[in-house]
Amino acid sequence: MRDMILIVDEEQSIRETLAQALYAWNYQPVAAATAAEALSCCDDARPVAVLLAAHLADAPALEVLRELKRRTPEVVVIITTNGVHLDDLMTILRAGAHDFISQPFNLAELEARIRRQLDPQPAQMEVDAERKSHAAQNSFDQIIGQSPAMQEMLSVARKVAESEVSSVLLQGESGTGKDLLAKAIHNGSSRAAHPFVAINCAALPPNLIESELFGHEKGAFTDARARKEGLLEQDGGGGTIFLDEISELEINLQAKLLRVLEEGCFRRVGGLKDVPFSARVIAAANRDLKRESEAGRFRPDLYYRLAVIQIDLPPLRERSDDVLLLAQHFIPRNGPQNINGLTPEAACAFQSYDWPGNVRELKNVVERALILEDGDMISTSYLPRGIVSDTVDTAARRARMSVVERDATVSLPHEGISLNVVEAALLKQALARSGGNQTRAAELLGLSRDQFRYRWKKLNGMNQRRPPLLAMAGGAHN
DSSP states (O other), X not given: OOOEEEEEOSOXXXXXXXXXXXXXXXXXXXXESSHHHHHHHXXXXXXXXXXXXXXXXXXXXXXXXXXXXXXXXXXXXXXXXXXXXXXXXXXXXXXXXXXXXXXXXXXXXXXXHHHHHHOHHHHHHHHHHHHHHHHHHTSGGGSOOOSHHHHHXXXXXXXXXXXXXXXEEEEOOTTSOHHHHHHHHHHTSTTTTSOEEEEEXXXXXXXXXXXXXXXXXXXXXXXXXXXXXXXXXXXXXXOEEEEETGGGSOHHHHHHHHHHHHXXXXXXXXXXXXXXXXXXXXXXXXXXXXXXXXTTSSOHHHHHHHTTEEEEOOOGGGOGGGHHHHHHHTXXXXXXXXXXXXXXXXXXXXXXXXXXXXXXXXXXHHHHHHHHOOSSEEOGGGSOHHHHHHHHHHHHHHHHHHHHHHHOOOOOOXXXXXXXXXXXXXXXXXXXXXXXXXXXXXXXXTOOHHHHHHHHHHHHHHTTTSOOHXXXXXXXXX
């Protein structure tokens, strides 16, 4: 016996075309021109699927969908549309529609979608395969970095992924890869089978952000013609919500988000019932949230609730060992440009530059060079002027220093010595010789100022129980 499929569309030509196609695919078609006819047919014929037009004269498709699902929850509903606003379509899909297809119909594609929805086992296998592929592309193995700072950070992140901690805070400058790390944590966790929902708090309109996050009930405000599920409901229960640019969230919404984290539930705008919430929350900020909270721009209680585990992503200038690895990673192996790598001069420029835009800037520079480069190696010819001009002096200085290094003799004491002690002594000597000027001290040691300050800060942290290095050196200034 053939499975029955209901066609709901005002256009007779569309009903006839779809009916002929369904019959050829070994289904039994039944047609309705109005919402009332559709509901009546659904009660009488009990179809396994409904092809529902997004526009009907006698009732909104969303109401028809909900009534269909109320009467026959198991029915598969595929929306057919010749033009519908994306937000409306997403609302329909969230309300229970399984899929949608646009007109003019590609009948082969429509048949494939119907069979995929009506044969759940192959469909689930396809979904599982897609999820595994997606997870592989967004795993820790895809994060490039061999520097000690990156390896230490990734070690912590892997432990967080394997744990059941409910909230994580990622802090780092713009372009350091917070979104990539958030996906890796999700895909490396027991929540990987559930959705990963990314929300950019800075991109949501201020007057709509509450409704977008928490959803709203019908009649909650003037334009609320139907219930709308919020983004916090899209994790499917047990997934991960990634709140990027969390520092941009308004104070009053911060209080509501705190309730979500502490009580595991929230209410839609205009709602009276609590909606359960069980997702892991990964928040990200390119500003120091502790300082923001101390300045009154971020709720301290939310900061401490988010920072159950805090992971700081190092800027690229503090992981110069990774610059060339990343640059080579962004060069396609079999790309149309046939670029094989970087010339020595370009490599020197890349390593000497501070990369204020971090990995994102590096990727953009490589992509620009791939487009403009004439040879088989990325040269300095097409690098942005700032990168080349800012690194000429540094490259020359390093060339001079290589002569010193070649002729220098450093004797290791028989009993051995700590590298930290040697590094601290050199930093202090460089500061003393430069009169406390960190920029000049960095030049003496062949470092950028940021690299010098990073080492200085690290050594100060290692000597917290002793007088700070800064004090021992007699002070320092830029």
